[in-house]
Amino acid sequence: MDYAYQLEAKQNIVAQALERIGGFTGVTVAPILAASNFLGYRNKATYPLARASARSAAETGQVQAGYYQKGSHQIVNLNQCPVQDVRLNPLLAEVKQDIQKRGWGIYDEKLHRGKLRHLGLRIGRRTGEMLLTLVVKDSNLVGIEEQAQEWLNRYPNLVGVSVNINPDRTNAILGSETHTIAGRAYLQEEFAGLTFQIRPDTFFQVHTEQAEALLQVILEELKLQGSEILVDAYCGIGTLTLPLAQRVRQAIAVDVQPAAVEQAKLNARLNHLENVTFQTGAVETVLPVLSVQPDIILVDPPRKGCDRSVLETLLQIHPEQIVYVSCNPATLARDLKILCADSTYSLTQVQPADFFPQTSHVECAAFLVRSPGFVSKPGAKESESEDAEIG
CATH class of the missing domain: 2.40.50.1070 (OB fold (Dihydrolipoamide Acetyltransferase, E2P))
Known part of the structure; x- marks a missing residue:
């Protein structure tokens, strides 16, 4: 398939998922980040x-x-x-x-x-x-x-x-x-x-150049001032955590895999980054017991998206901004719908990026801002009937 048409198709996949699954209209889907190398790119x-x-x-x-x-x-x-x-x-x-x-x-x-x-x-x-x-x-x-x-x-x-x-x-x-x-x-x-x-058994994005391009978009969108507390809730070996840590006051890296956390710690030491702390455990378990209130939470879950308990935890903590990086537009749209329900958050932009040329897959970064005047209800969760309806 001609590469220009691949990009057009993927842009449509993202836009249609947001509209049909997420129920979003009028959301800005930025032009997809094209790969400069659409062959010979996988590392x-x-x-x-x-x-x-x-x-x-x-x-x-x-x-x-x-x-x-x-x-x-x-x-x-x-x-x-x-x-x-x-x-x-x-x-x-x-x-x-x-x-x-x-x-x-x-x-x-x-x-x-x-x-x-x-x-x-x-x-x-x-x-x-x-x-x-x-x-x-x-x-x-x-x-x-x-x-x-x-x-x-x-x-x-x-x-x-x-x-x-x-x-x-x-x-x-x-x-x-x-x-x-x-x-x-x-x-x-x-x-x-x-x-x-x-290492051979740790996760790292397969398209190095496109991962850097998407990181640059995240930095531009967040407009970091250096005073923020940022949590990377699926940190892996620190691929996004460490570059972002250079531009915030404190970064907290969370991952359920102990080996990934150890590798992230090593990479932080390798780059002399001292403002990063690390937590091993499930996101929904670690986030509620943090000793600080994060300004920004970054999530980059697997293809299945975030578990419902993770989304509820995000809504309880209600950081000012959420960045949701996803390799599956369908589960991204599903989860964004939950996060934006009751006008808790506003979806300001979605940036697709072609991490996987010659395939049907597409990566995205979605940016959410806490709605003005929103007041959280500590510990409040949706009723069982509401849970069943969304599920």
Whole structure:
């Protein structure tokens, strides 16, 4: 599809979701932020592994890595991917051959047998540093130390090889354990003028340049004066928290994943940011017990959007501004409708950004301002009947 039409379609997706699901009319949907690089942009890709059907009983079949054909678990074998950073393509093509030579077993999801499940590749767009991760069913992979060192020697920009262990019968890609086999446990990246350490199993936006562009819009819209208290309620490794912390009096970072919080703390120290505090726990649990009243709360939930309890917590705390970053216009519109009910908040602007060219997905940042004269009712929640009606 022509890229200009992709952008037009995504702009319409956002506008229609706000109108049909959220019930908003007259809201400014800013022109979508187009990607300067709509091919070769992804800084991360994870490929399921399989074996091709053998032509005879004596053959085991070639190792394949690629993506699933739509509506199936049939792998389309790839040696390059048009949307991943082109510097990763040689690894995709060649690592499969190394796996073949090693004779490592490939996981069969139907039988729950075999070892290798996925191949993960990650790159720092600015630094060029790469990570290679093998997702395995168990840790017993004969010769992995020797092979990992061979990969480091072959690829100068490869800084670490890891194994992630996922023993479960599940569609989830990663398990809870990741072990560094050779090199470093992280790559280093430059983002918004700061230095970040990114591990194989931590979340970081896949389109670095577009994430920076959206951050710039957030900064322009908030018009920070340096006196604000800001809460990032889904902070991850601090991707948005730390650049914003440079422009406020105090930043508070919250995430339910302890590993992400530890990585965010490390990144704060790496950049000598001392006005950030960190809390581990669910948003709806941590926010009500904060010792300060935030002026701004930033939320960046997963595709399913915010749990109802999170929205109710936001309404009880009633910060002056809320920034809602979303990768799903439908759940964004649903949640904005709840936050703006009873004129509690006004939706002032929605900024779409094309984080995912060549796909139907679109990122957004929505900006809400507390309505003048609104008086909260501490501890007040909607009745069960109202809850059921919205649900």
